[in-house]
Amino acid sequence: MPFEAAYLYTILPELVILITASVVLVVDLYLRDDQKGLNHSLTLVGLVLALASVGLVGGDQTATAFGGAFVRDPMSDLLKGVVIVLTLFTFVYSSNYMRDRDMWVGEYHVLVLFSLLGVMIMISANDFLSMYLGLELLALCLYALVAFDRDSKAGSEAAMKYFVLGSIGTGMLLYGISMLYGATGGIGFGDVAAAVAATGTDDKVLVFGLVFVLIGIAFKFGAVPFHMWMPDVYQGAPAPVVLFLSSAPKVAAFAMAARILLDALPGLLADWGDILIILSVLSMAVGNVVAIAQTNIKRMLAYSTVSHVGFIFFGLLAGTEQGYAAAMFYAVVYGLMAVGAFGVLVMISHKGFEAENLDDLKGLGDRDPWLAAMMTLVMFSMAGVPPMVGFMAKLLVLEAVVNVGLIWLAIVAVVFSIIGAFYYLRVVKMIYFDKPEVMDPVTASGSARIAVSVNGLAILFLGMFPAGLLALCEAAF
Amino acid sequence: MGFEKFLFYVFAAIAVFAAGMVVTRRNPVHAVLYLVLAFVSSAALWLLIEAEFLGIVLVLVYVGAVMVLFLFVVMMLDIEVAALRAQFIRHLPLGLVIAAVMIINMVLVVGPWNFGLDSFAKPVPQPEGYSNTTVLGLDLFRTYLYQFEIAAVVLLVAIVAAIRLTLRRRANTKHQEPSEQVRVRKGPERIRLVAMRAEAVPASVPRIGSGPGADPNDAKEQGE
C-alpha cells in the first residue's frame, strides 16, 4: 500500500496537534520564566486550529488512510471534536492552579497535548496495532502527568500504582490481541470481523482472546473489578491532571470499546454482552455504594466515575444502534460533567490550599454564588435530575436496555442511581446549607469563570435540547 | 522429532526455568540476570522460526540496554527483601489458588485441543536467500507506516517524561565547562594578581601554621 498525499489531509487534526506539541516543546526551551504564558497561547491556538480542521476534514462519508490503519467517520469527527473541547477546558481551568504551584511549564502542555494525540489516534484506529499504540501514547503521558508534581509523595505513589496496574492492563490487552490474531490471522478490525463471520463463533481461542481484550478495555474504563487504581490515582494526582484524566481518556475508552467490540467483534455479541452485564452491574453497585463513604471529594468522584462507566456499558451491551448511540451520548456528556466538577475544584483551590475534602465545599454558596450554582448544575446532572443532561443520558441508555428486554437490568440501574443521588445531593446541601470552614474569597481567573459558565450552561442547555447532539450520535452508527 | 524440535524444547525449557527463577530469587540482581537468560532463550526461539531480525533485536535492545536499566533500578531501590517476602508468604495461599484457576483455564483453552499440531501446520521453511530483515523492512515502511510514525511519537514522549520526572538542577554544584576553558587567553584572563597588604598578626594568635590566616587553600589560590 503506497503512501498517498491525500492521507495527510485525512489525518490533518492529528498533524495539527503533533506540530503544536512539538512547537511548544521547542519554543518553551527558549523562553524566559516571565514569558511562559506564550506556551498557553500557542497551545490554545493549536487546539482551536485542530478543532477547525476536524470540521474541515469531517463529513458523512467514511475515509480510510494508510491501508486501513486509520479511519475517519462521523463517530471519529464527533468524538475528536469533543475531546479537543474538553482539552481546551482543561487548559483554561488549570492555568492559575499550575502557575501557583510552579508547574506551569512547557512539559505540562506538551504531555497533555500528546495525551490528546493518543486519544485521537485511538478514536480513529482501525486496527489493533494503531489502537494499541494510541493507548500506549496516552498511558505513557498520563503516568508522567500523575507524577507531575515531583515533590509530592502522594503523586509519585499514585503514578507508581497507576503504572504497574496500567501495564498489567495493557499486557492483558496485548495478550488478548495476540490470541485474536492467532484465531483470525488479521489485525485490521474489518479483517477480524470478516474472519469471525466466516469461521463461526464457537472457536474457544477467539472467546479467550475476547476476554483478555475486554479486561484491557474494562481496565482503561475503570470498571469493577478493574477499578482499584482509580481512587488512589484521583486522590494523589494534581487536580488539573485528574480533571483531564477523568474526561478525554474516558471518551477514548468508549471509542476503544466501540471500535473493538462493534467493528471487530460484532459476531461475538452474545459473549461480550454477558460479560458487560456483569461488569456494569458490579460497577454501579460498588461505585455508588462506596462513594457514599468517602470524605475526599476526589475519591468520591472516582467512585462516581466507576458508576457512570456502568451506564456506558449498558448502552453497548444492548447491542442495538439505539444503544450504541445512547452509550456515545453518555460518554460525551460524562466528559463534560467530569470537566465541570473538577474544574470547580481546581478553581476553589489556591496557593497553599487544595480543595480536596467535601468539607472544603461547605458554604461555597456564600463565598462565590455563581461558582456554587455551576457546581450544583454539575452535581444535579451527575445525579440524573431533570432537566440536566445527565438525566437525558441515563434515560436514553435505560430506554435502549428496556427495548431489548433487559428490564431487570434497568431496574437495578435505577435503584443504584437513587442510592447514588444521595452523595451528589449531599454536596449540594454542603454548598448551600453548611457554614463555611474557610472564608477566603475564591481567586479564579476571568477566563476560567467564563469557561465554567459555558460548561455549566452547556449541561443545562443540552439537557433541555438534546436533539442535536443525539442526532450526531445516531449518525455515527 | 527432528533436531529443530529438540532445540525448541531445550530453549523453551530454559526460558520457562529462567522465568520461574526470576520471580523466586531472593536477590533482585540474580532475578535480573535470570531475566537476561530468559530473553536470550526467547531470542533463540525466534531464530528457530526464522525471525532472525527480531531475535537479534531482542538481544541487542533488551539484553543490551533494557537490562542495564533494570540493574540500575534494582540498585537504586534499597529493597527490604525480608519485608517483601513476609508479604509474599502471607498472600501466597490466595495467590496460589488464583494462579491454579488461571492455569487450568489457560491450559483448557490454549492447550493441545485448540493449539495442537493438528490445528496449526508446521511452517514451511523459507526458501534460500530469504531475509527476515528485508521482509520486515518492507512491511514496516509500507504497510505499517502510520504505526511506525506513532512509535516515534511514543519515543518522544518517553524522552520528555523521563527528563521531566528525574532531571533536577542542583544549585551549588561545581562543574567544568570545557568550552569556556578553551576560550581563556593568555594574560589577565588566566591569572589575576591581587595586591594584599601584609596583615599585622595580633600577639594573642599563635604563629603561622595554625592560625586562620594560614589556611593552605588561601595560599594556593594566591599562587595560581
Add this chain to the structure above:
Amino acid sequence: MLEDYLHILIFLVVAFLIGLAPRVMGSLLGPRRPGLEKDSPYECGFEAFENARMKFDVRYYLVAILFIIFDLEIAFLFPWAVVLEELGLGGLIAMVVFLGILVVGFIYEWRKGALEWE
C-alpha cells in the same frame, strides 16, 4: 537457512561447557573447610559496616533511559537501510519524519541539560 546458525549453537554449547567446567572441577577437586570466620563478610579486614548495595543516583537512570530510546531508534534503522532501494523516496521521507520527531526530543534534552553531568 537455519543451518547457518549451527556454528553459533555449537559455540554456545562450548561456551557453556567451558563456563561450567572450572566450577565443577573446583567443587570436585578443591578442599573445602568452611568455618565461621571464613564465611563471615568483611571489608578490608574490618567488620562490614553497611550494605554492599548502595543507592545509585537517579541520574544514572536518566542516562540509561535516554540511551534505550536512541538504541530503539537505531533498531528501526537496520531494516530501513536494507530495503531503502526498494522503498525509494517514500522510504526516505518516512525515516526523515521519524528522525525529525526524535530530533525534537533531542533538542529538548540538549537544551534542558539532561546530557550534562553536573
